[in-house]
Amino acid sequence: MTSTCDSIRAGFAERLRQPGIIVAPGVYDALSALLAEQAGFEAVFFSGAAMATAHLGMTDVGLMSMTEIATIVQRAADRVSIPIVVDIDQGYGGAPHAARAMRSFERAGAAAVQVEDQQVVKPQRDLTSRPLVPVSEMQDKIKAMLDARESVDMLLSARTDATDAQEAIDRCCAYREAGADLVFPERITDTVAIRSLRERMGSDVPLLYNNSYPQAEAKRATQLEALGVTIVLFPALGVRSAVDAISRAFAGLAADPDLDGGGRSPISAAEVEAVLGTQDYLGKFQ
Numbered sequence: 463m464t465s466t467c468d469s470i471r472a473g474f475a476e477r478l479r480q481p482g483i484i485v486a487p488g489v490y491d492a493l494s495a496l497l498a499e500q501a502g503f504e505a506v507f508f509s510g511a512a513m514a515t516a517h518l519g520m521t522d523v524g525l526m527s528m529t530e531i532a533t534i535v536q537r538a539a540d541r542v543s544i545p546i547v548v549d550i551d552q553g554y555g556g557a558p559h560a561a562r563a564m565r566s567f568e569r570a571g572a573a574a575v576q577v578e579d580q581q582v583v584k585p586q587r588d589l590t591s592r593p594l595v596p597v598s599e600m601q602d603k604i605k606a607m608l609d610a611r612e613s614v615d616m617l618l619s620a621r622t623d624a625t626d627a628q629e630a631i632d633r634c635c636a637y638r639e640a641g642a643d644l645v646f647p648e649r650i651t652d653t654v655a656i657r658s659l660r661e662r663m664g665s666d667v668p669l670l671y672n673n674s675y676p677q678a679e680a681k682r683a684t685q686l687e688a689l690g691v692t693i694v695l696f697p698a699l700g701v702r703s704a705v706d707a708i709s710r711a712f713a714g715l716a717a718d719p720d721l722d723g724g725g726r727s728p729i730s731a732a733e734v735e736a737v738l739g740t741q742d743y744l745g746k747f748q
Contacts, residue, residue: 467539467571471615474505474545474573478617478644478668483687486547488697490516495538495546498700500737503544505573508535509697510549516701524582528554528563532570539571547574547619549697552582552595557603561610564618574617576646576670577603579624579633592623592649597633601640608641619644619670627655634659638667644692646670651678653689660690668692674699 477484488509489495498506511522513534518525528550535548548567553560560577567575579600581593600620607618620637624630627650634645645667647659660669671691673681680686686694711728735741 466543467573468613468615470543470545471573471613471617475615475617475643477504477545478692479666483683483691484693485683486693486695487699488512488695489538489700491534492538492541494700494704495542495544497737499542499544505545505547505693506538506542507695507697508538508546508548508572509695509701510551512698512701513549516704524551528559528566532566535567535572536570545573546571547576547693548572550575550577552580553577553603553607555582556599557606560603561606564607564610564616565612568611568613568616572616574619574644575607576619576621577607578621578648579637592625594623594633597636600633601636604637604640604642617643619646619668621646621648621670623648625649627652627658631655631659631662635662638663644668644670646672648672651675651680653679653685656680656689656691665690670695672697 484504486505486507487498487503489498489506490508490512495506508531510526510531513531514520514522514526517530517534531548531550535546539546550563550567553563564575579594581595604618604620611618618641620634620640620642622630622633622637622645624633624647630647630650634647638645645659645663646669647655650656650659651672656669656671663669669691670693671686673686673694673696680689683694
């Protein structure tokens with residue numbers, strides 16, 4: 463898998479230097495990543511919140527370990543041939559922990575990781591509060607992660623959770639100076655701030671944008687591309703769609719359990735096997 467992952471990483475790094483926005487849906491396991499690939503997306507984003515929802519049945523309060531998430535990513539990387547970008551929270555600790563995480567996710571098959579500048583221990587009584595670490599501490603973490611990677615094509619996205627537009631711009635620029643390959647002002651959605659950040663950084667730094675906030679001024683990919691956004695993320699789309707579909711299916715069964723279970727399924731077993739590519743897979747061993 464190593465040579466394949468190296469090729470995917472190199473292709474992703476090259477793609478980021480080309481024009482055209484990349485739309486990356488949020489996924490949470492190998493199947494959701496496979497479905498995204500089959501739908502034609504160029505890359506997928508393993509959202510920390512989506513993985514916590516799907517694998518723990520809980521909201522995202524930082525309970526998933528590096529090893530758990532690396533295992534999920536490795537399974538997906540073994541199944542898809544598109545770049546995988548992984549949310550690794552704060553890197554699971556300080557600079558040494560983040561450096562180890564960089565090596566682990568590179569070996570797991572990720573094309574990029576996203577590390578954020580929130581404090582490692584979040585306030586438990588207010589999940590919306592996101593205290594930030596000092597800029598210098600985040601810069602040290604970024605440098606340690608870059609030193610730990612085996613290939614320069616294993617990319618690092620530095621995310622800031624600053625809510626003030628000017629602070630977010632300043633932090634993104636500081637993280638870029640520390641060597642971050644991409645920057646992500648996660649809480650900034652107004653077009654003026656996004657345009658200002660792009661102008662200050664220049665045109666060669668890939669910029670990520672979270673399209674899940676209702677208050678976002680720009681929603682369409684064409685609008686975001688005009689602002690200079692490189693990758694637009696839809697972190698919760700996959701897991702929310704799964705919750706909706708499964709909830710409705712189970713509610714229907716609970717309301718009428720006498721109805722034939724096979725007849726109520728919206729997709730047949732044969733259709734699932736087609737999605738999984740079972741025939742092609744088994745054919746390799748015949």
